[in-house]
Amino acid sequence: MIGPFERTLALRYLRGAEGRDERRGFLRFVVVAAIGGVAVGTGALLLALMIVRGFSREIEAKIVGFGQHVQVETYLGEPIQNVDSVAAAVAGLEHVENVAPAIVDFALLSSRGSGNESVEGVLLWGTEAEDQPFVAERTEAGAFDLGEDAEGRPGVVLGLRLAERLGLSVGDRITAYSTRGLGAGQIQSRPRVRQYHVAGVFETGLGDFDERFAFVGLDAAAQLFAYPPGQVSRLDVTLDDRMNARAVSDAVTDKIGPPLFARSIEEVYRGLFAWVELQQSIVPLVISILVVVAAFNIVGALLMVVLEKAREIGTVLAMGASRASVRRLFLVFGLMVGVIGAAIGTAVAVAFGAIQARFAIIRLPQDAYYLDRAPVEMSGVDIIATVIATVLICTLAAYLPARAAASVEPVRTIRFGG
Template sequence: MLRRLYFELFVALRYLRGAQGREEGRRFLRFITYIAIGGVTVGVAALLLALSIVHGFSREIEAKITGFGAHIQVENLRDAPLSDAAWMETALQHMPGVVSVRPVIQEFVLIRRGRREVDGVALWGSPTLPEYLQQHLVAGTARFTPDSLGRPGLIIGRQLAEQLGLKVGDLVTLFSMRRLPSSVRPRVRVRQFYVAGLYETLLADFDQLYVFTSLDAARALLEYGPDEVTRFDLTLQNVQDALHIARQIEDHFGLPVIARTIYEVFRNLFAWVRLQESIIPLVISIIIIVAAFNMLATLLMVILEKAREIGILASMGASRRRLQRMYLILGLLTGLVGTALGELLALSLALLQQKFGIIPLPAEAYYMRTAPIALQTVDFILVAVVTVGLCGLASLIPARIAARMNPIQVIRFH
């Protein structure tokens, strides 16, 4: 098979490396050949970078959200505390696929720094600060250790701290107006905290809303019972099993206990990410389609410029099938070279972005300061196969035209 294709491959390589037109425009044909290869290169590089950024964006958003809310949240359908928390925690830890269980007490409170610096926040009590937030601590400590006067530590978002004019070590007052089941009216409860640390995830809706303290401090302020929690946050071995495990939990405990996956809790954010994942690659793919049509035009130009050579080859015994294969191979080689250069360019730019962050993003819109990159081997393979396939399809028309040329008329009129 290789021997049969040797002639076609040899001629195609000669055209690809040193294609020249007639004497009055020798360099033009070489130029448009480079343009065709460049078009494929740019299209492949743009598509791979778009895919890498979208995958990276999806991964980063998921990591930020699960950093706050784990993979599954188990809570009460009636918007009331879960009782028998110790028993439920033990039972959840023995569920298949569950790595860790974190009890959480969460209620809305008021935070006050002075007479005018007042804001509404969600107080989040847990045994320790979630690990993701520990990694994004920008000041202070991740511990809730009380100070010398017994005031518990509070960890807040940097944006909230800037709004209230707070820094590490400052004192704040929290007001809770949670109505207890035994009381008719809500009773105001007040407690003083000190700012132990500041975190920043660039998720503005989260950084400005959630403040963290110890489980005991939250229980005391909100007057939860000793065996009550708002919910349990579960981390799983595989997030893909979240929906299945959530349904198992609901079947095991029954109502009013419900289990929601992180994708259900933050449905809007994930819908926005999926929208970008579906639209951006589709739009960028048009570049490759345009490059394939550009290559079709280039091959037609090569046929017009090389019509005399085609006639000579046909008169020397080259069959129509051989001529067709020759231009088909030329199109495939153009696609292969452009794809290889495009993937190399995309990989180089992606590595530069990972190391230096050369593509900035507005944090208030995208929740991160630079475009994230997630390289996936399957993207490179799939883009290469599709691109070379499109180039091969685009080569069929010029190849058929070259095969149908009459050698006698071509030689006579060229």
């Protein structure tokens, strides 16, 4: 049981840690360094957790926003036949909230501006406007409107990087070319051509997506790619919870069967999710390193305190204090170092996280990280768990110095000074 004696003396050591005259400032520096080490370790760990969680949240939200939770396709990449009946069968499954038909195929987009012609290969995505809330919310210029303009040209919504490559802005005219369906004997046939007007420009922060995709209406895509009525290239399925994606994809495959099959979003974008998992796998390594550093900080600092305070400890023992009481004294000292260091580190990490979330002072290259800024997500569970773990580690690390203090011989230390 920790009593007033242990608390008072530990607080005295902490607040007025001074060594002998010739090293009066050194002991104070050691204690401050120990607290600083704990603060740095705690803050670094919390920041690592915030950034990893932020990456996971942002990447997952953007990937799911583009591809939904489950995609239903055919094994050979052929159009899905009788789409209404297939969509109704999928919609009847548990956890399914929405089934959206989509036509996604390769096309060439051509623009003319200032006398120059630019051509880019893209994935033209035919969809209904209401089925793309994620992209609609991130439309930075114009609007996510796939309807026709006054001249009868359907609307197209481009990613920002694609629009920059083509030199386009809202209201400009663009031409799409498709060679889908032209067989080997039709090499000389002209590709299908369709003109659109740029209705909007979106930016998600996912560089690959912003320069690869362009959205048009479902009917406009069917005309360009020569899809007969009742056929689409895939169905995008939205669930009530992404965690059900694998189970629902298996259920869709079992219920409908070949030539159709379903893939969860993790399978469709396996590379991106593997990259996120790699980021998360680094956290245990970071934690292990910080645990070792914190433990050595506390052990070193307390051993130095024991050496410098040996005569005082001997005096306390000679006056009747028990060795168990001395052990508790240094355990309390380690506990205080842990509490103060964890509090400082947590305050700095939370403040930095708030600043980063508000002002995005850390920028990232989109080509490497898929995001243009380091995202952060603060979790109360992470903060509480980290603080508790830090304090516990500091207290346990104080055990060896506490045993050393309790083994001091009073007569020897009083007579010879250590």
